[in-house]
Amino acid sequence: MPQKHTALSVEIKSLFVESRGSAGKRTLRDLLKRKGIFVGLYLVRKLMKQQGLFSKQPRNKENGQIFANHLNREFTPNADKTTVLCGDTTYLKVNGIWCYLTVVMNLYKKQVVGWKPTLSHRDNARMERWFRRFKYERMKGRVFDVKPRCR
Numbered sequence: 001m002p003q004k005h006t007a008l009s010v011e012i013k014s015l016f017v018e019s020r021g022s023a024g025k026r027t028l029r030d031l032l033k034r035k036g037i038f039v040g041l042y043l044v045r046k047l048m049k050q051q052g053l054f055s056k057q058p059r060n061k062e063n064g065q066i067f068a069n070h071l072n073r074e075f076t077p078n079a080d081k082t083t084v085l086c087g088d089t090t091y092l093k094v095n096g097i098w099c100y101l102t103v104v105m106n107l108y109k110k111q112v113v114g115w116k117p118t119l120s121h122r123d124n125a126r127m128e129r130w131f132r133r134f135k136y137e138r139m140k141g142r143v144f145d146v147k148p149r150c151r
Helices: 002-018 026-033 041-052 123-138
Strands: 084-094 098-105 110-119 143-146
Touching: 002 026, 002 041, 026 041
Parallel strands: 084 143
Antiparallel strands: 084 098, 098 110
8 A cells, every 4th residue: 555545544444433334435535525635436445445444334224113914905994894094105296306295095985084295204104103003092993004115
């Protein structure tokens, strides 16, 4: 390793440790640029590889409980037994901005009972959890189903 890259390698290593191993070559290049050190991606990648630094991203965490599948894909509820609420979250582009929309529908009446547009999918996840909690507190004999989301 050339002498001029020794100081750069030390700087890359310290920034990598500060990021707890999550910074990759692009992030490290941007962090170096903020400190006034201008280098290319190739050099950052090469120095990371020489030091054995590989970025690792945290795994996704489930932000809620997994509930039992009471419907078993039978989406034609009987009015006598239960009222089935079904919810889904999707995203839409509105005026050039991506927005999330959660809709809750009564499957028997085929009627929308609640909806909420937000800029963050976390807010819509809160709405889904609220409806699930609502199911247990106020809706004895009713079911709320949320379709699994793909992100």
